Amino acid sequence: MSERPRSQDLTRRRALVAGAAVTATAGLGVQAVTAFAAGQPSSTGTSGHDHGGPESFDEVYLGRRIQGRPALGGHHHGFGYGVFIDGVELHVMRNADGSWISVVSHYEPVPSPLAVARAAVVQLQGAALVPFS
Amino acid sequence: MTVRKNQANLTAEEKRRLVAAFVALKRDGRYDAFVTTHNSFIMGDTDTGERTGHRSPSFLPWHRRFLIEFEQALQSVDSSVALPYWDWTTDRSPRSSLWAPDFLGGTGRSLDGRVMDGPFAAATGNWQITVRVDNRTYLRRELGNGGRELPTRAEVDSVLAMSTYDMAPWNSASDGFRNHLEGWRGVNLHNRVHVWVGGQMATGVSPNDPVFWMHHAYIDRLWAQWQRLHPRSGYLPLRGTPNVVDLDEPMKPWNDVRPADLLDHRTYYTFDTD
16 A cells, blocks of 8 residues: 555656656756755754754656745644645645655655655646645 | 434435435535534644644544534434445445445546536536635545555454554554554554545545545444443543543533543434444
């Protein structure tokens, strides 16, 4: 039950789009990382909110921009970590065993925030997230 | 007295009246209030903080109370209806009568997961998804998506055999009956069924799919079966547990009911097998 088998149709579509996404990401790479670094609040300085937490990420997956980064304040149940799809925050949560879920895929834990963002993109099938309150 | 029956044994007339009551609650806005409540607990319950509806000992009494409230709403529309339960160890195929057009309708189409038949299909105009986490307003399903299997009777029995109700740390990492039934550990019963149905059932707004209530009515019945198998085991923890609902503590959002008040389902309803 660890891997998520999909219908053959979706697998083919995903392979095609994933190919395109890899190309796009390669081109975007430097620019995306720079943009992300510039977006970091510099005032956090030595507050050290990264207690061995998950790595930040920023990539295009199946045509959607997915980002993960330490987040400050607010209602983040990802233990100070925020995940975004096309700029809209995805409600995520870390389980006691270190696995992750999101409001889009709530009953099936995956190993990391990157995996939870990718699972959400598959579930969304192109739909936009509604910002949660 | 309310009698909860196996959905497989409902008559055509019972199905028709139940569906009509669902649609009436949807139309007057009461249905969506239940979806909102569920999602706010899903998002608020955390393993290291306050936890009430999920990933905690009160998962079972919380859902029992939630279903009673929903069933009372249905009965305010039609006093003859009761919540049926879906025994997914027996009715384990997308071809089961549960998913026929005269009841819940079937799986979604492959293009976008949209349910195309039955009373809850978007095209009927009776079932718009308004409490949602993305912009899709139609009911979706992916029954058995990716070749997944529903739990078997043997897997259910292995969980019913666990004699301790729940254990510290009283969350998704716990050993014991509650967490194995909920599915965060072990063979995975409740969580896996949500994933098998797919669509909104796999999300925090899972009550958007009417099958939510029939799935939880069966989980609730498994709790009653567990109690009969282990008459000397009771709800835990008993007292003084931070962030967790002890036996005699009131539960949100009702604040006037404790797990202790909900241990005996026969106060509220019986099962066809009782």
